[in-house]
Amino acid sequence: MIDPDFGSKYVTQFLGYIKKIKAPFHDHTYDEVIYILEGEGVVHHGNLQTKIKKGSSIYLPPGTIHRLENKNKDVELQLLGVFCPAGSPADKDEK
Template sequence: EIAYVRSGAGTLFLDGEPHPLAPDMGIYIRSGESYEIDVDGPDSLVLVSVTAPEPTEGELPEVRKVTVSVADQPTIPAGKDREFRFVVDPEAGCRDVTQFVGWIPPGRAPTHHHLYDEIIFVLDGDGVLHIEGEPDTPISEGTCIHLPPPTRHCLENTGDRPLRVLGVFHPAGSAAEAYEK
């Protein structure tokens, strides 16, 4: 399971070991692991979660990060003015799925497609989802989008501040890998 802490605080107990949870943090729970989440304080703990496919056969990576803070990850350019940060990915020990947070400035990027299955959750901002051959769809905070490969699409930021999105894709790879033709 791949999760993201949207708001609130808590503790993840993974096979009995505590892992503090805070906003803007990714969580990686391997298939078969047992866990429990406790909420710290009176506020709700809001998670966005995706059940990951069963891992491919073979040995699991030695490197393992159960939680990853977005703030601790380097910013990577993706196209002209867009950028993202990997959260849970192969460097965290998750060899089959990649989770990232991306920032899209006001405006529209070129229509493109990916060779991976992608799920997008809008964290902040407003925009329009353009899918080739489909009607345009308004998007805003809380919108969830599934884009199977090779869906030609574009996210347009219609607001005056960055559109912030959480993305998860399978198989693992780079969020900057897009094909415009």
């Protein structure tokens, strides 16, 4: 069981919510997998744009510049994300 006391050096799991905005473009030094729990939008990755909706799964390799955009003004884009190995955009060793 992974919990705040035990933790994991191998993965970070998080819930994310994107309201009526676009997340800023960014990249990571680790793999990111995103599963859309609710809503619909677009993932901008590299020079591509891919529509996403509830049930979509996204894999972003390290170094992939990306952002998520909510396309529904009435419903938050809700996602479950996993970083591997463990990390966070807030970590000081991020780019």
